[in-house]
Amino acid sequence: MMGDIAVGDELIYRVREYAASERVRVAEIDERKKTLRYVVEFLDGEKKGIRENVPGSRLRGRWADVDQYDALMAHWESLEDYELSDIETDALERVFILLMPSEIAEWLWSPVRWTTRIHDSAGLEKLIGVSAEGMLAQAPGFTLDGDTILSPDGTLRVARYACRVKPMPVLDWVEQEEKEYQEKCRKGSPAVSWDNKPYTTDPDWEYEQYLEYGRPLHELLRSWCGQRAVTLKERAEAAEAEVHRLDLLIEDLFAQMKANGFEQAVEYIERSYVKDRITAYNHRTLVERPLDPSEMPVRVEYRRAPRWWGY
Secondary structure: OOOOOOOOOEEEEOOOOOOOOEEEEEEEEEOOOOOOEEEEEEOOHHHOOOEEEEEHHHEEEEHHHHHHHHHHHHHHHHHHHOOOOHHHHHHHHHHHHHHOOOOOEEEEOOOOOOEEEEOOHHHHHHHHOOOHHHHHHHOOEEEEOOEEEEOHHHHHHHHHHHHHHOOHHHHHHHHHHHHHHHHHHHHOOEEEOOOOOEEEOOHHHHHHHHHHHHHHHHHHHHHHHOHHHHHHHHHHHHHHHHHHHHHHHHHHHHHHHHHOOOHHHHHHHHHHHHHOOOOHHHHOOOOOOOOOHHHOOOOOOOOOOOOOOOO
């Protein structure tokens, strides 16, 4: 809706978002309701001279700017052709929340849902390796007030690029989601009925929800992150799980040895086991500064004095 509308103004009138623009003049402002309405007179075509009482949402701007407005709406209409599935929209929303700062780019609800507005082309290139101009070469879009508008197809491409460059936050979120689904499918989850009564959902129903919504979303996000990232994370988690299993096994072994009189051996092995444990901090190669001569340890060597025969 426009502001500062006065009687006598010639404005752009559209009955629907992508209908043809019509020239109207404001004949009266209707202030009888909370929301202002306007009595407009059509100035051209078959409806010339006819007056209608219309909401402000149908008045789109000054008639003097009709050419620019029509061109802009034609751009927006051209982005309506690509339709996303519910799973795709859930996935890209999650990626934008996890990886995309709003000062660089954000997805839009209006006038075309799931389009992306890129505010910072250089920032986007640092984040995903592709600039706004590069994205325009791959997907439909246009420029608006210095920003770049991408179609829903372009939004999907941005999300996929972001996942390939920085997959771990997304894979961590997927893993946490799967753990939550696992608990729900095992014993249900707390909920509140329409009449405000608490109850626990049925585990079978939770599993159906997982099959319909959760698993497709997780698999799509994994595919965007790429097989290499998924495999790397799975191998790391498997190694951690195996270390934990061996820790429990060793603890049980130490307990058995102590019960059979090998306390001193257990103490020695346990001290060595803890001291020489390999972690991410001591496994990597460390580059240290050269030691100052004053810091070097002194090594003393003794040798036997020469023996002279005959004395």
